[in-house]
Amino acid sequence: MSELIAEKKALSTILEKFPFLEGKIDVQRRQRIISSPMERPLFEEVFSFVVTDGGFNCFHLVIGVDDGENLGFIYVLSNQDKVMLLLKQSAPKSNPAIKSVCATFPNALWHERELVDLFGTIVEELPEGPTYPLPDGWPAGNYPLRKEWKVEYFDKINMTYNPPATVGKEEE
Amino acid sequence: MAKNVVIPIGPQHPSLKEPACFTITLEGEKVVNAVVGTGYNHRGLEKACEARSYLQDIYIIERVCGICSHIHSTTFCQSVEELAGVEIPRRAAYIRTLMAELERLHSHLLWLGIAGHEVGFDTLLMYSWRDRELVLDILAMLGGNRVNYGINTLGGVRRDVTPEQIEKIRKVVDIVEERNKYYVQLALSETTLAARLGGIGKLSHDDAIKFGAVGPVSRAAEVADDIRVTDPYSAYDEVPVTAITDNHADVFGRTVVRVLEIMESVKMIRFCLDNLPDGDIAVKVPRKIPEGEAFVRTEAPRGEDAHYVRSNGTDKPDRVRVRAASEANWHGMKHMLEGDYLADVPIIIAAIDPCYSCTDRAIVLDNHDTGKQSVIDWRTLREYSINWYKARGIDTGKIKIADSHLIF
Numbered sequence: 001m002s003e004l005i006a007e008k009k010a011l012s013t014i015l016e017k018f019p020f021l022e023g024k025i026d027v028q029r030r031q032r033i034i035s036s037p038m039e040r041p042l043f044e045e046v047f048s049f050v051v052t053d054g055g056f057n058c059f060h061l062v063i064g065v066d067d068g069e070n071l072g073f074i075y076v077l078s079n080q081d082k083v084m085l086l087l088k089q090s091a092p093k094s095n096p097a098i099k100s101v102c103a104t105f106p107n108a109l110w111h112e113r114e115l116v117d118l119f120g121t122i123v124e125e126l127p128e129g130p131t132y133p134l135p136d137g138w139p140a141g142n143y144p145l146r147k148e149w150k151v152e153y154f155d156k157i158n159m160t161y162n163p164p165a166t167v168g169k170e171e172e
Numbered sequence: 173m174a175k176n177v178v179i180p181i182g183p184q185h186p187s188l189k190e191p192a193c194f195t196i197t198l199e200g201e202k203v204v205n206a207v208v209g210t211g212y213n214h215r216g217l218e219k220a221c222e223a224r225s226y227l228q229d230i231y232i233i234e235r236v237c238g239i240c241s242h243i244h245s246t247t248f249c250q251s252v253e254e255l256a257g258v259e260i261p262r263r264a265a266y267i268r269t270l271m272a273e274l275e276r277l278h279s280h281l282l283w284l285g286i287a288g289h290e291v292g293f294d295t296l297l298m299y300s301w302r303d304r305e306l307v308l309d310i311l312a313m314l315g316g317n318r319v320n321y322g323i324n325t326l327g328g329v330r331r332d333v334t335p336e337q338i339e340k341i342r343k344v345v346d347i348v349e350e351r352n353k354y355y356v357q358l359a360l361s362e363t364t365l366a367a368r369l370g371g372i373g374k375l376s377h378d379d380a381i382k383f384g385a386v387g388p389v390s391r392a393a394e395v396a397d398d399i400r401v402t403d404p405y406s407a408y409d410e411v412p413v414t415a416i417t418d419n420h421a422d423v424f425g426r427t428v429v430r431v432l433e434i435m436e437s438v439k440m441i442r443f444c445l446d447n448l449p450d451g452d453i454a455v456k457v458p459r460k461i462p463e464g465e466a467f468v469r470t471e472a473p474r475g476e477d478a479h480y481v482r483s484n485g486t487d488k489p490d491r492v493r494v495r496a497a498s499e500a501n502w503h504g505m506k507h508m509l510e511g512d513y514l515a516d517v518p519i520i521i522a523a524i525d526p527c528y529s530c531t532d533r534a535i536v537l538d539n540h541d542t543g544k545q546s547v548i549d550w551r552t553l554r555e556y557s558i559n560w561y562k563a564r565g566i567d568t569g570k571i572k573i574a575d576s577h578l579i580f
Contacts, residue, residue, distance in 0.1 A: 029254075031403055032467060059384055061495045063480050074480070076467065082402040086467060107384035107503035133211035144219055151219060 006081035007033060013054050018046060031083050037072055037090035044099060047075065047087060051104060055079040059105035062112065064119045066147045071096045071119055093146075097122040118145040176204065179514075183212050194521070198514055206509040208502055221492040226252050226326060226461060229489065233479075236494055237527050238319045239282065242268075242275045243472040244479075244494070245324040250405060251481035252326055252489075254466040256457050262407070262449040264328030269407040270444040271314065271323050272470075273437040274341075277348060278307040279473035280430045280437075283525045284355060287427060290519040291368045296358070303351045306344045313337060328454030338445050349438045352431065359424075359431045369424035373508040373520035376421050383504030386497050387475020388433065389524050392418045392425030399471035411443050423523040430525075459487045472497045474525050498527040 007027045014033075015022055025035040038046065050056040056077035065072040073089040091098055098115075100123050101108045113132040115121040120143035134144075142161050143149055153163045177198045183191040193209035217236065221229045234245040246268055253260060260268075281304035288296025308318045314337060315321025323329050333341075358365060375385060380393040390397055398415035400408040416432045418425040461483040469478045475497035484490040501524040508520050561567070 034465070034467075058381060060476075060478060060500075061493075063491075063493045065482065065491050076478070076480075082397075084467065084469075105384070106382065107500070109503065110499065129207070130209050131211075132209075133214035135211070135214070144216060151216065151223070 004030060006083050007031065010054065010056075010079060010081070010083050010085070014046070014050060017049055017053070021046070028086075032086065033083060034086040035088050037067070037070070037088040039090060040098065043087070043089040047089075047101070050077065050085060050087065054085075056085050059101070059108055060084070062101075062108060062115065064115045064121065064145060066119070066145065068147070069093060071121060071146075073098060073115065073121070075101070091121070095122070096120060097124060099123075100125040100127075102127055117143075119143050120146065181517075183209075190526075192526075194517070196509070196514065196517060201513045201515070203509050203512055203514060203517065206506045208505050210502065218492050218494065221489055223488065225459070225487045226489060227459075229492065230324060230326070231322075233492075233494070234320050234322065234324070236496060239279050239527060240275060240472040240474065240477070240497075241320045242271045242323060243470050243477050244496070246272065246406065247468050247470045247477050247479040248481065248492070249324045249326055250470070251466040251468045251479050252461060252483075253457065254468065255461050255464045255481065255483050256326075257462070258327055258455060258457050260328045261452045261455060263332075263451045264453045265407040266444050266448050267329045267331075267333055267453065268324065269411055270333070270341075270441060270448075271311070271321060272406065273440045273444070274307055274311055274314075276437045276473045277434060277441075278304050278311065279525075280434050281307065281348075283430060283473075283522075284427075286522050286525075287369075287423075287519065290522045291365070293365065296355075299351070300355065303348055306347060310341055310344050313340065325454060326457040328452070330454070332453050333448065338448070341441065341445060345438050345441050349435070352434045352438070355431045356435065359427050365427075366424055369422070369427055369519070370420065371422055371424075372512050372516045373423045373426075373523050374421055374511075375504050375508050379504060379507060380421070383507060384500050385475075385504050385524075386500045387472070387525075388426050388429040389475065389501050389504070391416060392429045393421040394419045397476075399469045399476055403469055405468070405470055407444065410447070411440050413440065423519055426523045460485060461487070461489075474498055474527060475500060496527065498524070501526065 004027055007030065011025065011027055011033055014025060021035070025033065028034045056079045058078045060076040060078060063074040063076065065074065067090065070090045070092055073091070075087045075089070077085045077087065089098060096119070098121060100112055102112065103125070109127060110132055112123045112126050116123055116126070117131055117134040137159050139159055139161055144151070150163070154161050179196045179198060180193065181196060182193040191212035195207040195209070196203055197205035217232060220232055224232065230245050230248060233248040234241045236244045281300045284300040285297040285304070288294060288300065311321055312318045314333065315323050315331065323331055375383070375389065375393055377393045377395060380390040380395050385393070385395070386397070394417050396415050396417050398413065399405070400413045401415050414436055416429050416436060418428045420428070463483055463485045465480065465482040467478065467480045469476055471477070477497055478495040480491070480493040481489050482491040505521065505524065509517060512520060
């Protein structure tokens with residue numbers, strides 16, 4: 001059984017800088033460190049630190065998740081020891097604004113465009129370019145990976161979303 | 173003064189087999205800008221997974237890609253098994269590894285043919301695809317299908333390997349190894365090929381890391397990152413794996429890496445056959461998976477395949493995210509194309525072994541006549557293919573095949 005030396009070393013570097021994250025970021029298993037969701041200002045500070053001083057200079061992907069009231073964004077990074085860090089950011093669905101990491105990691109571009117198309121995320125400083133991956137003519141305001149978006153209400157021939165009148169309204 | 177010309181290639185274009193749009197800006201013959209556009213295959217696979225059980229999802233996930241179908245289902249099953257706290261039997265782990273390496277063989281041989289075709293070396297296409305057929309026959313024998321083998325299930329594999337099948341695999345592997353020696357020799361010493369592939373599609377070591385390149389693309393730039401070595405799964409903790417790297421950092425280097433990886437796969441297949449443990453091939457996995465999240469990586473023929481699965485305690489996943497290898501390799505494409513000539517564009521694109529369905533994560537089978545969706549088994553498809561050619565005056569039944577091919 002591995003002693004998780006590389007994982008604990010990477011974790012201690014983060015906790016040394018941010019001691020209040022104790023219990024909110026931990027080793028999940030071999031080669032995996034995983035955090036709890038953080039709000040934007042703290043996330044940006046931690047992200048910047050792990051990339052520049054924590055050795056996590058390899059970006060793999062960002063995963064969007066629907067957490068109910070909030071949207072979650074899981075940034076997957078790795079270091080030279082191949083330890084994967086899953087760092088989570090959270091933003092309210094009412095204003096899901098996050099900052100693009102493309103300036104640091106150009107390979108984040110398509111992943112962030114996915115967040116825009118599929119989750120309705122506002123990615124600030126995202127480089128201009130074509131949308132991805134939804135087709136041209138996709139109805140505005142439809143974010144298919146949000147839990148409230150139901151595929152059965154989507155008319156794929158006419159590209160319209162037609163929920164029943166009662167959906168989203170309180171019962172009288 | 174030369175005026176820049178913008179050439180849109182795709183999404184429907186005679187030289188593209190799959191839909192993508194490349195907007196190439198040329199200064200004379202030289203590429204000065206390239207914009208890659210994909211997304212034409214998106215069918216909402218991840219959303220579909222959220223509405224189905226874990227077991228049903230295996231069949232969706234296996235169809236993310238027609239070429240590396242097994243590795244996708246392996247990655248998904250491993251994610252769910254990790255969440256359920258289940259360890260699969262060693263025999264199942266070896267069978268998964270065996271299938272993964274057979275898949276790598278057929279994928280790399282497929283690529284070799286495409287690469288040959290793109291540079292006008294169609295003899296190589298004919299040779300390597302001839303050899304690939306032998307591997308596909310083996311995969312069909314083991315799984316019942318040429319590309320979607322349906323071997324994996326939660327907790328292990330669905331089909332065992334018999335001693336008779338093992339003997340047939342050995343025969344095919346011997347032939348593929350012998351034939352691949354020629355391809356290795358070709359890749360390493362054929363001056364015409366080296367001149368055509370060398371120095372184009374450059375992606376340096378640092379750029380490979382910067383753009384997140386994976387698999388043979390990064391290993392050809394001396395990034396020794398192979399998930400089978402760095403994060404072993406299935407039986408790779410016991411099967412000896414050598415990560416093949418090269419320092420050319422161009423299309424030539426990617427070719428060398430792939431043909432040498434075929435040799436490594438041959439060794440690994442033989443190891444799996446020689447050391448296949450006895451025992452069960454699957455254990456039971458509960459229908460409802462405990463709450464949690466798993467992030468699992470595997471080494472697909474095209475590079476790192478990463479799946480994220482989040483469970484909510486029910487029999488359906490809360491979130492499934494698939495990041496296939498091709499999706500990672502596209503990011504450096506603009507950089508690889510810029511500075512090269514228009515004539516090099518097809519082979520540079522082909523050299524990452526791109527898979528559009530992987531990138532967009534989708535598949536749909538449509539019957540265009542009826543508008544209904546259907547699945548065709550491989551015998552029906554083969555029959556359809558034979559009749560299609562017969563109607564055009566080509567009787568494939570009259571084609572003579574060399575004795576060495578008659579394994580079955």
